[in-house]
Amino acid sequence: MDGNAIAILGGTGDQGLGLALRFTRAGRPVVIGSRKLERAEEAARKVRQAVPEAEVEGLANEQAATRASTVFLSVPFEHFAATLKSIREKLVAGQVVVSMGVPLATAVGDAAVRTVGIWQGSCAELVAALVPPGVEVVSAFQNVSAHRLQDLAGEVECDVVVSGAKPARRRVMQLCDLVPGLRGIDGGPLANARIVEQMTALLIGLNARYGVPEGLGIRFTGLPPS
């Protein structure tokens, strides 16, 4: 397992691919996971095309999850639990799983401007209930526009609220610095994902009302200089 590497399960989707582009551009090895190996390999090719120096590989989710100390879950909410169940036997203590999930009501055929309730409180807490002991779960990156991530020429003007146990949270906050414009914000305990995940639905509505398909971001004002 490569401590420097980042696995992105669902890395074939818009947001996962965007992160893969940004992280490889920043010099980090990336493993893209997908349910289907061919789709993962195809996404890895796309990354290499855009970032010639990219150290990137496409693998089935189960294999991808074993390759990196930090594993991003970037699949649609309706596939979250199933994806996690398919890889959890492979996870080992010390790994950090980053939940990017948002319980959009599209999961039940309703609109993306609304959400569904999750028994555990949030998508991130659902993940926390499913990982083996010693695996830390961190909530982050829900509100970052996929479009802006993929546009390597531009900055992603957005704060990323990072929630979870402290050492793992710090590790993920540092990953935010790899993407120009992103800023990791100390979001406290994992349960705050309940709030952060909802904000994505609000942003999706704002994108539509203001006609910004590229996606809005958020910033916190009044923070002390870091």
Added chain:
Amino acid sequence: MDGNAIAILGGTGDQGLGLALRFTRAGRPVVIGSRKLERAEEAARKVRQAVPEAEVEGLANEQAATRASTVFLSVPFEHFAATLKSIREKLVAGQVVVSMGVPLATAVGDAAVRTVGIWQGSCAELVAALVPPGVEVVSAFQNVSAHRLQDLAGEVECDVVVSGAKPARRRVMQLCDLVPGLRGIDGGPLANARIVEQMTALLIGLNARYGVPEGLGIRFTGLPPS
């Protein structure tokens, strides 16, 4: 009833007083409401002290609610329903009630970094369930720092997500322009208050973690120029 006036029920509290200062400073007549007449009068005196040109009056909530076309509810969540029940007979069609409420868990003796669930979905929707027909409810101003509102020398660097039926929503968005630094954001239907109200608890946690008692604000990035 003065179409230009703004009533602020609970205007003796930190945030209500801050709005009273800002709105009178901007030249709008303000009526401060409180359960106790003397406390309302005292708050009006404070406003006149800070803003000598202020057109401001202190009244009991029931009277204050009849004086303005726009009525802010700025009481702690645990007093929301009771306050509304005490004034609803006085409300008439065409008035706009602005819900600033946040269901902080302090209402049940827990911490302000967490919230309690509301059957109707949000504090604003609870209000909507209690007002007479023809009275519009708008959700706004939950995330604006009381401290920064009261500091008349400074700008309040914060976006205000305004949710509710369209004409009333527009009216409240325009009120945001009265406060230097505030920007009204079209937050869509009232039910989005479910998300916006939660964000206050997140901000309260961030204020503590980052040591910013003056209070952080939020900004949306990527909005088209207005």
